[in-house]
Amino acid sequence: MERLRTLLLLLCIISLGSTGCKQLQPVVSETTTNERIVTVTETLRDTTVVVKADTASIRAFLECDSLNNVVMRELQIEKGRKVNPEVKFKQGVLEVIMPVDSEAVYISWKERHEQVTDSTKVSKVTVVKEKPPWYSKILNNIIVAFVAIVLFVVVLKFIIKPK
Numbered sequence: 001m002e003r004l005r006t007l008l009l010l011l012c013i014i015s016l017g018s019t020g021c022k023q024l025q026p027v028v029s030e031t032t033t034n035e036r037i038v039t040v041t042e043t044l045r046d047t048t049v050v051v052k053a054d055t056a057s058i059r060a061f062l063e064c065d066s067l068n069n070v071v072m073r074e075l076q077i078e079k080g081r082k083v084n085p086e087v088k089f090k091q092g093v094l095e096v097i098m099p100v101d102s103e104a105v106y107i108s109w110k111e112r113h114e115q116v117t118d119s120t121k122v123s124k125v126t127v128v129k130e131k132p133p134w135y136s137k138i139l140n141n142i143i144v145a146f147v148a149i150v151l152f153v154v155v156l157k158f159i160i161k162p163k
Helices: 002-017 134-159
Strands: 027-050 057-064 070-078 086-090 093-097 104-127
Touching: 002 134, 057 086, 057 093, 070 086
Parallel strands: none
Antiparallel strands: 027 104, 057 070, 086 093
8 A cells, every 4th residue: 555655646746747848949950061262363474674775885096197097096995784895906997896685685474373262151940840739738738737636636545544
């Protein structure tokens, strides 16, 4: 008899403890996608750089002698940055050679541009279960309360013995 009382008391406590309600929680699933895009652009460029003018000069003093031959008495040569004159005087002929490097320098280079784009896409999917209708909640609560009252009355009858 003592075991029956303990069992009924345990059933009463369990039924009263399970009468609470829990809020419905939405189910959220999340997916994350990371993406990295690297765009490399190479451009080949040509240009002309013009160097300012270079000057060189030659000054020669020529005269005739008594036999009517041309004689060079004085020679002044001024060199430039790139111009280096060569002067030759043979048998009355003045020869000047001016080797000149190109005045324009051609330059080419390659430009490389790198563009990095990082993107993160987060997708959240929320699934909400339908709430039971109001009358279903009320009916469940009435049934649980009825069972709890019946168990309580049965337990009280076994605990309190009529004399």
